[in-house]
Amino acid sequence: MIAFLVRRLALVLPTLFFVSMLIFGLQQLLPGDPATALAGEDRDPAVIAYLRHKYHLDQPWPVRYVLWVKGVFHGDLGESIRIKRPVLDLVVEKLPVTGELALLALLVALAIGIPAGVLAAVKSDTPVDYGATMASLWGLSMPNFWLGILLILLFSVHLHLLPASGFVSPSESLARNLLTLVMPAFVLGNAIAAVMMRHTRSAMLQVLGSDYVRTARAKGLGEGRIILRHALRNALVPVVTLGALEFGQLLSGAVLTEQVFTIPGFGKLIVDAVFNRDYAVVQGVVLCTACAYILLNLLADIAYVAINPRLRA
Amino acid sequence: MTAEALIPAAEPAAEHVGERPWRRALHRLMRRPAAVAGLAVVLFFILLAVAAPLLAPYDPLTTSWAAVRKPPSALHWFGTDEIGRDVLSRIIYGSRASLLAGLVSVSLALAVGVPIGLVTGYVGGIVDGTVMRAIDAMLAIPFLILAIALAAFLGPSLGNAMLAIGISQTPIFARLTRGQVLSVKHEEYVEAARAVGNPHRRIVLRHIFPNVVPPILVQATLATAAAIIAEASLSFLGLGQQPPSPSWGSMLNTAKNFMSQAPWMALWPGLAIFALVLSLNLFGDGLRDALDPRRG
Numbered sequence: 128m129i130a131f132l133v134r135r136l137a138l139v140l141p142t143l144f145f146v147s148m149l150i151f152g153l154q155q156l157l158p159g160d161p162a163t164a165l166a167g168e169d170r171d172p173a174v175i176a177y178l179r180h181k182y183h184l185d186q187p188w189p190v191r192y193v194l195w196v197k198g199v200f201h202g203d204l205g206e207s208i209r210i211k212r213p214v215l216d217l218v219v220e221k222l223p224v225t226g227e228l229a230l231l232a233l234l235v236a237l238a239i240g241i242p243a244g245v246l247a248a249v250k251s252d253t254p255v256d257y258g259a260t261m262a263s264l265w266g267l268s269m270p271n272f273w274l275g276i277l278l279i280l281l282f283s284v285h286l287h288l289l290p291a292s293g294f295v296s297p298s299e300s301l302a303r304n305l306l307t308l309v310m311p312a313f314v315l316g317n318a319i320a321a322v323m324m325r326h327t328r329s330a331m332l333q334v335l336g337s338d339y340v341r342t343a344r345a346k347g348l349g350e351g352r353i354i355l356r357h358a359l360r361n362a363l364v365p366v367v368t369l370g371a372l373e374f375g376q377l378l379s380g381a382v383l384t385e386q387v388f389t390i391p392g393f394g395k396l397i398v399d400a401v402f403n404r405d406y407a408v409v410q411g412v413v414l415c416t417a418c419a420y421i422l423l424n425l426l427a428d429i430a431y432v433a434i435n436p437r438l439r440a
Numbered sequence: 441m442t443a444e445a446l447i448p449a450a451e452p453a454a455e456h457v458g459e460r461p462w463r464r465a466l467h468r469l470m471r472r473p474a475a476v477a478g479l480a481v482v483l484f485f486i487l488l489a490v491a492a493p494l495l496a497p498y499d500p501l502t503t504s505w506a507a508v509r510k511p512p513s514a515l516h517w518f519g520t521d522e523i524g525r526d527v528l529s530r531i532i533y534g535s536r537a538s539l540l541a542g543l544v545s546v547s548l549a550l551a552v553g554v555p556i557g558l559v560t561g562y563v564g565g566i567v568d569g570t571v572m573r574a575i576d577a578m579l580a581i582p583f584l585i586l587a588i589a590l591a592a593f594l595g596p597s598l599g600n601a602m603l604a605i606g607i608s609q610t611p612i613f614a615r616l617t618r619g620q621v622l623s624v625k626h627e628e629y630v631e632a633a634r635a636v637g638n639p640h641r642r643i644v645l646r647h648i649f650p651n652v653v654p655p656i657l658v659q660a661t662l663a664t665a666a667a668i669i670a671e672a673s674l675s676f677l678g679l680g681q682q683p684p685s686p687s688w689g690s691m692l693n694t695a696k697n698f699m700s701q702a703p704w705m706a707l708w709p710g711l712a713i714f715a716l717v718l719s720l721n722l723f724g725d726g727l728r729d730a731l732d733p734r735r736g
Contacts, residue, residue, distance in 0.1 A: 138573070138576070141570075141573040142573050142576040142577050142580060143577075144573075144577075145573050145574045145576070145577030145578075146577040146580055146581070148577075149577055149578065149581070153589055153590070153593050154593070156590070156593040156594055157593055264718065264721055264722065264725070265718070267721060268665070268714055268717040268718035268721050269714055270669050270672055270673070270710065270713050270714065270717070272673065272676050272692065273692060273706070273709075273710030273713065273714065276692065276695065276696055276699065276706045276710065277706070277710070279696075279699060280699055280703055280706065284699055284700045284703075291699075375581075375582035375583065376582065378582045378585060379582040379583055379584035379585055380584075382584060382585065382588065382677075383584075383673055383676065383677070386676075386677060387696065397585065397588060397589075398588070398677055400592075401588060401591075401592040401677075401679065402678070404592075406592070406593065409588075409589050409592050409593070410589075412585070413581055413585060413586070413589045416581060416582060416585055417577070417580040417581045420580045420581070420582065421580050424580075
């Protein structure tokens with residue numbers, strides 16, 4: 128296990144190095160002088176000179192890269208040009224909102240994806256299986272921003288059941304907080320549910336054909352007990368770890384979902400930053416997202432090995 | 441799909457004995473109604489895009505203040521938008537942006553990702569290790585977030601959106617190709633080609649590459665669907681096709697401001713994206729099954 132951890136960590140460090148290079152490199156894509164671009168509409172030469180000095184744009188890029196990485200290690204992701212606040216503060220402020228939305232979406236995905244996957248595997252090659260497979264294809268093909276618009280049309284515009292947009296903090300009112308997040312969580316969870324359903328179905332089909340399930344059947348155990356106690360428990364191991372890898376899809380989806388439902392989270396932060404040409408915020412959000420993704424991947428791998436004794440050797 | 445998928449079926453169906461693998465795959469594909477229906481819908485959209493000037497009833501950019509937000513009627517089958525433009529005509533012309541984004545970005549990802557995967561998988565060692573860490577770094581940034589960041593720094597336009605999507609998809613193809621090369625490079629026919637003194641370039645291009653094409657082809661189909669959604673997403677966020685040029689994503693972006701007054705503005709562009717993406721996914725799934733002999 129320790130050897131595995133060392134090997135796995137050895138892979139993370141170069142990946143983080145390349146992530147930092149990639150994100151630093153984004154700034155080099157700016158057409159023309161980066162200081163002029165960073166200044167946005169404010170073309171005051173004094174501001175441009177200040178930015179050039181502040182971001183060391185008068186230095187060669189390897190020096191700038193080292194200085195930028197040094198800043199990141201000290202928690203300095205730069206400052207928002209528009210909001211005039213440190214990027215890290217903005218990220219920390221928005222993270223709980225997106226975190227709650229992502230968590231609820233994941234619950235929706237698990238609640239739909241796993242039972243549907245089990246059902247499709249148990250009723251393999253029957254209309255139930257075909258129906259579940261078609262439903263998963265539906266989930267994968269549906270643009271989540273369109274689904275969001277359709278749900279707003281139905282539940283907010285026509286039925287007046289749910290708020291169309293906005294966000295209420297759970298500390299303010301938990302009930303209203305959940306009401307504002309019902310539709311966004313469903314929209315975001317829908318596509319993940321489709322992926323979960325496919326993973327669960329294939330893992331269950333593999334487990335249901337294994338010797339120990341055949342043995343359990345031969346011993347006369349009930350089908351329900353075999354599915355839930357013997358098959359599902361083993362099939363869920365790869366599914367749950369794969370769930371961690373869906374984090375990237377959750378964040379990509381959150382950008383659009385937060386835009387449709389006007390939720391002030393991580394996704395809205397990056398989109399607003401793009402339109403405000405607030406490049407430090409864009410870089411900061413991308414860096415935090417990548418680090419979180421790498422960390423979750425690492426944890427998922429460790430959990431997978433920890434749960435599965437055969438992989439520990 | 442694994443390497444076994446590339447090896448001809450041990451016991452092919454009696455009626456297809458002696459057929460070339462590609463012809464056999466085509467037969468299997470044609471026996472899958474969902475895949476055929478998917479292909480038919482994709483071809484329908486390609487026809488719409490190519491023949492847009494002939495098929496569109498109105499100019500997609502012409503505004504009419506007398507026809508602002510008119511519901512679907514005999515005159516305007518899909519209704520009109522907030523400045524009186526015909527929604528059907530904009531949907532027809534919008535198919536060009538979507539299909540172009542799918543085609544260009546996936547072609548770019550293939551052109552860069554496949555050679556990287558071929559070389560790293562074949563050469564191995566430190567080259568493979570280094571390039572794969574760079575690929576891991578790109579994969580660590582969620583696809584749409586990377587595309588948004590690239591589009592933000594490159595500037596909002598359909599061309600830059602396609603470039604951003606292509607760059608974001610490149611690591612997927614590099615990873616897939618490398619994996620396939622690793623699984624076939626020690627096959628007997630590759631060893632034999634090496635033993636008779638073939639140069640590395642010939643081994644890779646003539647002996648390895650043709651055998652890794654099927655999974656790449658399947659992934660390209662599914663990646664086209666993902667690219668179409670990504671283009672629509674970027675246009676929805678205002679980072680893709682710029683107004684007044686029609687794009688399904690930007691039409692939805694406008695439509696969300698008129699949901700109670702003109703719901704049809706949101707219905708048709710979304711339905712078009714959904715139909716095209718679903719069709720590509722159906723076709724991709726069918727193609728995967730058809731190219732995998734184990735699936736019959």
